[in-house]
Amino acid sequence: MIERLVRHFYERVREDPLIGPVFAARIGEWEPHLQRMFAFWSSVALMSGEYHGSPMEKHLPLPVDAGHFDRWLALFEAAAREICPPIAADHFLERARRIAQSLEMGIAAGQGVLLGRDERFRRTGS
Known part of the structure; x- marks a missing residue:
């Protein structure tokens, strides 16, 4: 199920006009990236x-x-709801939301921005 979810999600990512270019600029070979993401989500969801x-x-x-x-979260949620049974989709989404929040806070801090409770990181001109 994890492999199906990850593959389905990244098919959508690659087609997305907002986040697709971010991935395309950094990932030359998709299969090694997908293999890392299978391991990542296995560790996150199943603590493998x-x-x-x-x-x-x-x-x-x-x-x-x-x-x-x-x-990213909207695409991931759509993929999870299509591929997974409801309880599994909820499990993946709860973790995905935490991951997104953590990464957003880390990226903001890396730019010298400390986010307060319920604040979001917006780059200048975004």
């Missing part, structure tokens, strides 16, 4: 310990803000 990496480090230099994370 399969993923060994630093997601924050990979995301800090990205030119993204709250709007990108909102779109």
Whole structure:
């Protein structure tokens, strides 16, 4: 189910006009990335310990803000609702929301912006 979810989600990501270009600029070969994401989501959802990496480090230099994370979550939710039984989709989405919030806060801090409660990171001109 994780592999189906991840593949379906990234098919949508690659077609998306907002976040697709962010991924396309950084991922030359999709299959190795998908394999890492299978391990990542297995670790996040099932606590399998399969993923060994630093997601924050990979995301800090990205030119993204709250709007990108909102779109990422919307695409992920749509994919999860299509692929997973409701209880599994809810489980994935709860974790995805935490991950998005953490990455957004980290990226903001990396730009010298400390977000307060319920604040979102918006890049200048966004």
